[in-house]
Amino acid sequence: MQKCVIPDTRRKMEFSFNSRCLKENSEILEKLVNLREQCAKVLGYPNHAAFIQEILMAKNPLAVESFFKNLLEKVTPRWVEEKEEMLQIKKKEVKIYL
Numbered sequence: 001m002q003k004c005v006i007p008d009t010r011r012k013m014e015f016s017f018n019s020r021c022l023k024e025n026s027e028i029l030e031k032l033v034n035l036r037e038q039c040a041k042v043l044g045y046p047n048h049a050a051f052i053q054e055i056l057m058a059k060n061p062l063a064v065e066s067f068f069k070n071l072l073e074k075v076t077p078r079w080v081e082e083k084e085e086m087l088q089i090k091k092k093e094v095k096i097y098l
Contacts, residue, residue, distance in 0.1 A: 007094075049061065
């Protein structure tokens with residue numbers, strides 16, 4: 001995977017790797033999500049995320065939303081630059097190997 005430069009092959013390999021035990025794991029995950037939701041409701045929270053946020057430092061969903069909005073404003077300009085750099089590297093790589 002690390003040396004593969006053909007995007008379609010890399011995509012297929014990644015999908016196959018991440019699809020291992022898909023049926024078995026999907027059933028387990030669905031049960032887990034439902035149990036977490038039930039526990040949160042029993043404890044008086046609207047959902048599992050609200051419960052976890054209170055346990056951790058965020059305390060509530062609005063604090064998390066505010067944090068992410070603030071963070072997004074700060075990192076977006078740099079992300080635009082880095083994305084352009086990565087696209088240029090990818091274009092060069094594709095020209096060399098294809």
